[in-house]
Amino acid sequence: MNSQNTQPGRSTLERAAGFFLFPLLDFLYPPHCLLCYNSAPSKTPLLCNDCLHILPHTAVPLIPAQQCSSGIKYSFQYSFAPFEYDEHLQKLIHNFKYRNMHSLSKPLGRMVGEILNKNSHCKNIDVLVPVPLHPTRYRERGYNQSLCLSREIGRHTDLPIISPLKRIRYTKKQATYNREQRLTNLKNAFALKRSFASVIEYKHVGLVDDVLTTGSTMNECAKILKKAGVKSITAISLVRA
Ligand SMILES: [Zn+2]
Numbered sequence: 001m002n003s004q005n006t007q008p009g010r011s012t013l014e015r016a017a018g019f020f021l022f023p024l025l026d027f028l029y030p031p032h033c034l035l036c037y038n039s040a041p042s043k044t045p046l047l048c049n050d051c052l053h054i055l056p057h058t059a060v061p062l063i064p065a066q067q068c069s070s071g072i073k074y075s076f077q078y079s080f081a082p083f084e085y086d087e088h089l090q091k092l093i094h095n096f097k098y099r100n101m102h103s104l105s106k107p108l109g110r111m112v113g114e115i116l117n118k119n120s121h122c123k124n125i126d127v128l129v130p131v132p133l134h135p136t137r138y139r140e141r142g143y144n145q146s147l148c149l150s151r152e153i154g155r156h157t158d159l160p161i162i163s164p165l166k167r168i169r170y171t172k173k174q175a176t177y178n179r180e181q182r183l184t185n186l187k188n189a190f191a192l193k194r195s196f197a198s199v200i201e202y203k204h205v206g207l208v209d210d211v212l213t214t215g216s217t218m219n220e221c222a223k224i225l226k227k228a229g230v231k232s233i234t235a236i237s238l239v240r241a
Contacts, residue, residue, distance in 0.1 A: 109152020
């Protein structure tokens with residue numbers, strides 16, 4: 001069982017708030033959609049169905065890694081990203097990552113799962129692997145957004161999730177670096193967990209992160225998976241920035 005649950009490391013008080021206080025607040029102040037400000041269904045709080053369905057989709061969600069064009073020799077073969085990066089996605093992802101709105105993984109992950117299911121290449125994926133957070137960042141944030149996303153994608157694709165990777169070096173947020181720095185910032189930041197020994201039995205891994213920018217985060221993780229025996233890796237993200 002992975003230690004990076006969506007609600008881990010929380011105090012009894014915070015858990016009690018989750019059971020009693022938040023439902024009460026939902027009742028008093030019904031959840032509303034972040035984009036249109038109308039009320040949102042409780043199953044997919046923060047994003048209503050209408051807004052979910054008008055988010056812009058990429059014309060071609062799956063592209064060969066080399067078309068990500070960062071001058072990197074990628075260790076993953078394909079990038080899959082179903083959404084275009086516009087101001088709505090930017091707002092949703094910012095809230096998803098930095099403002100404790102991990103429940104946005106539900107509508108977004110569902111949509112990713114549904115589009116993945118229709119893609120013949122992605123039908124060959126055996127397992128999902130979330131990009132890990134450093135324990136310090138995890139304590140700050142309280143959840144790993146890539147794991148939240150993986151869970152929802154897994155729910156809608158029936159794919160299992162494994163977490164063989166760990167982050168061994170604390171780095172500043174990629175967003176704080178320029179393009180060149182991003183490419184080197186993550187060198188040796190990840191490793192394979194000892195419990196996964198040296199070989200992963202799955203052939204085709206779907207590596208999951210929220211955004212693919214230069215692809216350097218996904219690439220550092222893919223290098224390790226490849227070394228551990230994974231033959232094929234598809235980098236799955238909400239958007240390609
Ligand atoms: Zn809406």
